[in-house]
Amino acid sequence: MLLRHARSLLFLPASNPRAIAKARDLPCDMVILDLEDSVPDDRKEEARAAAIDAVAEGFGGRLTGVRINVEGTPWHGAEMVALKHSAADYVVLPKVETARQVKDVFSVSQKPVIAMIESPRGVLAAPAIAAGEGTAALFMGNNDLRRDLAIPSAAGREGLSYAMQAVILAARAANIAVFDGVYNRLDDEAGLEAECAAGHALGFDGKTLIHPSQVPVANQVFGPDPQAVADARRLIEAATGGAERFEGRMIETMHVEQARALVARAEAVEGR
Incomplete structure (x- = not known):
């Protein structure tokens, strides 16, 4: 599956073998083994070894990523080197604020990098980060961004709307994938x-998740709607080129391209 077709991207602590084993039977599109926030300092090296072993065993064809610790921490360098020789598909880099940070990780790990945008500086630099060497996708890191923007914890996402749209625009301009941040409440389907x-509706390709129970909802919402896919297939079959009438509306080449992209996404999801 292409990263851009992923609907559900599940973070798991790399130090939790039970969660890793369970993830092999989950319907998520990507598993991200975390070495950063969810792992205590005294278990970082243990978690790194566990992550390397886990991606070597694989997750049934699902995409895999490892979130490393930030530049300047004692573990950052060793994690980049370890991932170079691993079976992970992607490196997830937290707290990205410059394209140089991504390039450095890409140069050492030789893995495409998913950059987490978690600060005002990151949002403002998102176009350069998205277009930079080694960047494969952008993640929203809304929890850290909320703190930096002084948004009350009980507030909705209105205060994040500009940042989210700016990050989506940056990703689309660079033709890379972009994913929404996590939802913290676990018992609120x-x-x-x-x-x-x-x-x-904003344009995110899928959603990052923090619990297995969230996977079905993300898959359903971000997955192609069956009726929309059926409509797209009819449109592709009917189109003859240029502007023309189709089922009561005008279509042109742009609409055919959109229909083909939707069908491709549906086929990728069905074939996972």
Whole structure:
């Protein structure tokens, strides 16, 4: 599966073998083994070894990534080197604020990098980061961004709207994937569904997740709608080139390209 077709991207602590084993039977599109926030300092090296072993064993064809620690921490360099010789598909780099940070990780790890945009500086630099060497996708890091913007914890996402749109624009201009940030409340399926729907409407390709129970909702909301896919297939079959009438509306080449992209996404999801 192409990264841009991923709907559900699940973070797991690399220090939790039970969670890793369970993830092999989950319907998520990508597994991200975390070496950063979810792992205590005294277990970083243990978690790094566990992550390397886990991606070597694989997750049933699912995409895999490893989130490393930030530049300047004692573990950053060793993690980049370890990942160079690993089976991970991607390196996830937190707290990115410059294209140089991504380039450095890419140069050492030789893995495409997913850059997490988690600060005002990161948002403002998103176009350069997205277009920089080694960048494969952007993740929103809304929790850290909320703190830096002094948004109250009980507030909605209105205060993040400009930042989210700016990051989506940067990704689209660079023709790379972009994914929405995590939803923190674990027992609020309605809230998760609403946030997924809002993110999908903004233009995110999928959603990063923090618990297995969130996977089905993200897959449903970000997955292609069967009726829309059927409509797209009819449009492709009917199109003859140029502007023309199709089922009561005008279509042109742009609409055919959109239809083909939707069908390709649906086929990727079905074939995972």
